[in-house]
Amino acid sequence: MKNLLVAQSGGPTAAINATLYGVIKAATENNVNKIYGAKFGIKGVLNEDLIDLKERLNGEIKLLKQTPASILGSCRFKLKNLDSEEEYKKILHIFRKYDIKYFIYIGGNDSMDTASKIAEYFKLKNVKDIFVIGAPKTIDNDIEKTDHCPGFGSAAKFVATIFSELERDCSVYNVKAVTLVETMGRDAGWLTAASCLSRVNGFDGPSLIYLCEKEFSEEKFLTDIEEKLKEKNSVLVALSEGLKTKNGQHILENLQKENKKDMFGHKQNAGVAKHLEEVVRENIGCKVRSVELNTPQRAAAHIASKTDILEASIVGEKAVEFALKEKTNVMVTILRKEAENYEVDYSFTEIKNVANRVKKIPEEFISETGTNLTKKAVSYLKPLIKGEPQIKFKNGIPLFVKIF
Amino acid sequence: MKNLLVAQSGGPTAAINATLYGVIKAATENNVNKIYGAKFGIKGVLNEDLIDLKERLNGEIKLLKQTPASILGSCRFKLKNLDSEEEYKKILHIFRKYDIKYFIYIGGNDSMDTASKIAEYFKLKNVKDIFVIGAPKTIDNDIEKTDHCPGFGSAAKFVATIFSELERDCSVYNVKAVTLVETMGRDAGWLTAASCLSRVNGFDGPSLIYLCEKEFSEEKFLTDIEEKLKEKNSVLVALSEGLKTKNGQHILENLQKENKKDMFGHKQNAGVAKHLEEVVRENIGCKVRSVELNTPQRAAAHIASKTDILEASIVGEKAVEFALKEKTNVMVTILRKEAENYEVDYSFTEIKNVANRVKKIPEEFISETGTNLTKKAVSYLKPLIKGEPQIKFKNGIPLFVKIF
Numbered sequence: 001m002k003n004l005l006v007a008q009s010g011g012p013t014a015a016i017n018a019t020l021y022g023v024i025k026a027a028t029e030n031n032v033n034k035i036y037g038a039k040f041g042i043k044g045v046l047n048e049d050l051i052d053l054k055e056r057l058n059g060e061i062k063l064l065k066q067t068p069a070s071i072l073g074s075c076r077f078k079l080k081n082l083d084s085e086e087e088y089k090k091i092l093h094i095f096r097k098y099d100i101k102y103f104i105y106i107g108g109n110d111s112m113d114t115a116s117k118i119a120e121y122f123k124l125k126n127v128k129d130i131f132v133i134g135a136p137k138t139i140d141n142d143i144e145k146t147d148h149c150p151g152f153g154s155a156a157k158f159v160a161t162i163f164s165e166l167e168r169d170c171s172v173y174n175v176k177a178v179t180l181v182e183t184m185g186r187d188a189g190w191l192t193a194a195s196c197l198s199r200v201n202g203f204d205g206p207s208l209i210y211l212c213e214k215e216f217s218e219e220k221f222l223t224d225i226e227e228k229l230k231e232k233n234s235v236l237v238a239l240s241e242g243l244k245t246k247n248g249q250h251i252l253e254n255l256q257k258e259n260k261k262d263m264f265g266h267k268q269n270a271g272v273a274k275h276l277e278e279v280v281r282e283n284i285g286c287k288v289r290s291v292e293l294n295t296p297q298r299a300a301a302h303i304a305s306k307t308d309i310l311e312a313s314i315v316g317e318k319a320v321e322f323a324l325k326e327k328t329n330v331m332v333t334i335l336r337k338e339a340e341n342y343e344v345d346y347s348f349t350e351i352k353n354v355a356n357r358v359k360k361i362p363e364e365f366i367s368e369t370g371t372n373l374t375k376k377a378v379s380y381l382k383p384l385i386k387g388e389p390q391i392k393f394k395n396g397i398p399l400f401v402k403i404f
Numbered sequence: 405m406k407n408l409l410v411a412q413s414g415g416p417t418a419a420i421n422a423t424l425y426g427v428i429k430a431a432t433e434n435n436v437n438k439i440y441g442a443k444f445g446i447k448g449v450l451n452e453d454l455i456d457l458k459e460r461l462n463g464e465i466k467l468l469k470q471t472p473a474s475i476l477g478s479c480r481f482k483l484k485n486l487d488s489e490e491e492y493k494k495i496l497h498i499f500r501k502y503d504i505k506y507f508i509y510i511g512g513n514d515s516m517d518t519a520s521k522i523a524e525y526f527k528l529k530n531v532k533d534i535f536v537i538g539a540p541k542t543i544d545n546d547i548e549k550t551d552h553c554p555g556f557g558s559a560a561k562f563v564a565t566i567f568s569e570l571e572r573d574c575s576v577y578n579v580k581a582v583t584l585v586e587t588m589g590r591d592a593g594w595l596t597a598a599s600c601l602s603r604v605n606g607f608d609g610p611s612l613i614y615l616c617e618k619e620f621s622e623e624k625f626l627t628d629i630e631e632k633l634k635e636k637n638s639v640l641v642a643l644s645e646g647l648k649t650k651n652g653q654h655i656l657e658n659l660q661k662e663n664k665k666d667m668f669g670h671k672q673n674a675g676v677a678k679h680l681e682e683v684v685r686e687n688i689g690c691k692v693r694s695v696e697l698n699t700p701q702r703a704a705a706h707i708a709s710k711t712d713i714l715e716a717s718i719v720g721e722k723a724v725e726f727a728l729k730e731k732t733n734v735m736v737t738i739l740r741k742e743a744e745n746y747e748v749d750y751s752f753t754e755i756k757n758v759a760n761r762v763k764k765i766p767e768e769f770i771s772e773t774g775t776n777l778t779k780k781a782v783s784y785l786k787p788l789i790k791g792e793p794q795i796k797f798k799n800g801i802p803l804f805v806k807i808f
Binding site (some may be wrong): 008014030039040042068069070073074077093126157161162165166168169171172173174179190198200203274289291292293294295296298299300301302305329382385386387388391393394395396397398399400402 | 699709
């Protein structure tokens with residue numbers, strides 16, 4: 001048997017190391033000789049910065065499933081086009097030097113572009129004995145051809161849980177108040193949509209949900225809030241970080257051009273929630289607060305979804321399985337079965353079908369008002385956050401593993 | 405037996421309903437007749453807005469221990485001084501009308517002022533058959549005469565856990581980067597200090613910790629960061645929201661006076677982390693990001709400390725015990741025993757010793773550099789976040805109870 005190389009790329013998630021776990025597990029069970037990890041994504045290959053994973057993880061491999069962020073390190077690095085051969089030559093050289101037969105790249109849309117380019121280069125050069133497989137991961141859930149993406153379920157569970165807690169927190173005073181909560185997702189509103197899952201046990205959840213898929217109007221936003229304030233004291237609002245105006249421009253883009261500096265003389269860098277907090281304060285005048293959920297959304301392994309962690313690790317196993325079957329230039333996909341209870345199958349798709357694309361929330365998932373999700377959306381989202389893994393704690397905090 | 409009235413006041417916490425649980429449990433076991441809850445703190449008494457808690461919570465009382473935020477509602481309401489009798493007359497009238505013999509007020513420094521004033525009024529009027537007990541709660545841990553405060557341990561566990569996850573998240577790219585994380589606490593830096601607990605299992609945690617107890621200098625802050633950047637790629641920094649300059653002014657106060665509006669023409673309302681993010685960007689120029697942990701710190705019941713929840717509920721029981729022993733104008737306290745392993749006792753102190761005061765972090769807890777905690781501080785903090793309660797989940801999110 002020859003060797004396997006695995007690397008992680010793009011933004012970290014709470015489940016990306018679960019996929020690595022699945023890769024190591026399947027590769028070990030299938031008697032792959034050496035399992036190498038490249039440090040900091042494809043840059044680790046280019047820098048010949050590889051480590052022996054079986055040696056390094058001795059005994060602690062199960063902790064991978066509860067350790068957030070890319071344990072191998074990550075990068076945001078775009079390979080040049082194929083007509084610029086240098087990087088690809090180097091990669092092929094390293095693969096040959098370490099006798100790599102299987103290369104698994106765990107990442108999002110951009111990382112799939114990297115995997116695909118390498119596979120295409122090999123094809124171009126008639127290299128037929130190295131197999132390149134993509135394993136999807138992203139909290140944004142925006143990869144095509146897969147029902148959903150490993151990493152999303154855990155981030156969605158964090159968002160739903162925090163919204164359910166904030167809904168309680170916001171409702172303690174009997175005064176009119178607006179709370180604006182910004183979630184990640186510049187191009188697709190899936191995580192913002194997950195805020196609606198805070199309602200699954202009968203609580204109100206967010207009163208309004210603004211997705212980046214829908215055109216955002218400040219005027220309508222203010223009217224919506226005023227209407228809700230007539231019905232109840234505490235209005236909780238979910239906002240996509242990527243909210244756009246009619247012409248597809250980010251809502252802060254023009255403002256940033258007009259006023260380059262903020263009060264401190266700094267270039268402005270605030271988020272949509274902070275901006276809209278001031279809009280509400282000035283136009284409605286009630287108590288208003290903004291919360292940006294920020295990077296904890298992708299890092300909060302302590303509230304991971306059991307379903308997500310399990311699926312993420314199976315995706316890793318399937319990546320090895322497809323590699324051993326000598327597939328190449330494909331990405332593992334999760335397919336949802338047509339069944340009463342949630343069940344999935346695993347398959348693959350050619351990477352060219354997914355690289356550099358963005359899967360947005362479909363129209364049928366968004367209510368007519370544009371500020372809520374449909375039942376269909378809830379049915380889609382609900383199973384993804386189900387189940388709580390048994391997290392091991394030590395000294396009051398979750399136990400993680402690291403390899404460098 | 406006569407009746408008991410309980411209310412919650414001030415900012416919510418993840419443990420304040422555990423104290424309510426303890427009150428109801430002990431009152432029931434001791435055959436108190438009716439247990440009333442006042443809605444929205446003392447305002448519920450003034451508005452005669454009382455509910456029968458045993459009836460309302462039928463069967464679901466245990467869920468109180470995992471439900472964040474004040475289930476009875478809260479208020480920020482300061483009673484007038486005693487020479488202005490109207491409010492106190494009204495309160496006494498309501499107490500008589502509902503046959504209240506025991507009044508338990510769960511709250512922080514300001515709420516203790518309310519409880520104390522009521523008790524003093526009763527003394528002044530020679531009312532000897534109503535007993536007023538304060539039960540402490542605050543995520544800020546800044547109440548005097550108690551080793552620590554219910555609510556703090558859970559908030560500290562959230563902060564420590566998120567820092568441990570963010571430390572992993574920040575370290576994935578091999579580029580120089582600074583991550584600034586702002587925690588709550590305007591007057592005392594206890595929650596900022598809790599970030600150091602992210603190191604208990606051998607990980608780096610924050611490289612620098614800026615507490616509001618220490619004078620903050622932007623110049624020193626930049627030098628500190630530059631020094632740390634020489635040692636490592638990813639510098640994680642914990643910041644108190646209440647950072648002050650040499651003269652005791654909040655670090656944003658002057659800036660806010662000088663420049664009343666931000667780039668959007670809004671009155672500036674950003675936090676210290678966002679401000680210092682721009683300071684780092686302009687002066688050091690490396691990758692920099694700010695995260696404001698915000699209200700999830702006080703609401704994150706899903707990662708509550710088992711120690712905290714247990715103690716919070718015992719504090720509620722003790723409040724009833726002391727009321728039944730006809731103590732008045734006292735607050736329940738937690739005393740730490742001099743023992744090898746963490747053990748506590750419960751006692752009480754006159755409320756006048758605690759009301760309107762602030763317990764800051766003592767000098768001996770702060771390192772000489774001013775940007776770290778001492779071993780003594782870690783020994784103090786570590787037991788408070790210990791243990792994980794068995795949270796009940798349903799449909800993927802924690803199960804809460806509400807009564808209105």
